[in-house]
Amino acid sequence: MNCPDCKDKLDRFVDRELNNTEVLELQLHLEGCPDCSDQYEFQAHLKRLVKHSCDCDAAPAAFREKLRQILT
Numbered sequence: 001m002n003c004p005d006c007k008d009k010l011d012r013f014v015d016r017e018l019n020n021t022e023v024l025e026l027q028l029h030l031e032g033c034p035d036c037s038d039q040y041e042f043q044a045h046l047k048r049l050v051k052h053s054c055d056c057d058a059a060p061a062a063f064r065e066k067l068r069q070i071l072t
C-alpha cells in the first residue's frame with residue numbers, strides 16, 4: 001500500500017468499514033509511515049470529537065423538547 005491509497009481508505013478505516021485484509025494492509029502501512037499515522041490520529045480524534053459533541057447536543061435537545069411538551 002502507498003500513501004495515496006492509505007489516505008483514500010483512512011476514512012473508512014476510522015468508520016470501521018474496511019474488510020480484514022484492508023485493515024491489515026492499512027495498519028501495516030501506518031506502522032511504517034509517520035505521515036499517514038499522524039493523519040490517522042487526527043481523523044480518529046476528530047471523529048471522537050464529533051461523536052462526543054453529538055451525544056452532548058442530542059440529550060439536552062430531547063430534554064428541552066420533553067420540557068416543552070410538558071409546559072404547553
Ligand SMILES: [Zn+2]
Binds near residue numbers: 002
Ligand atoms: Zn503513508
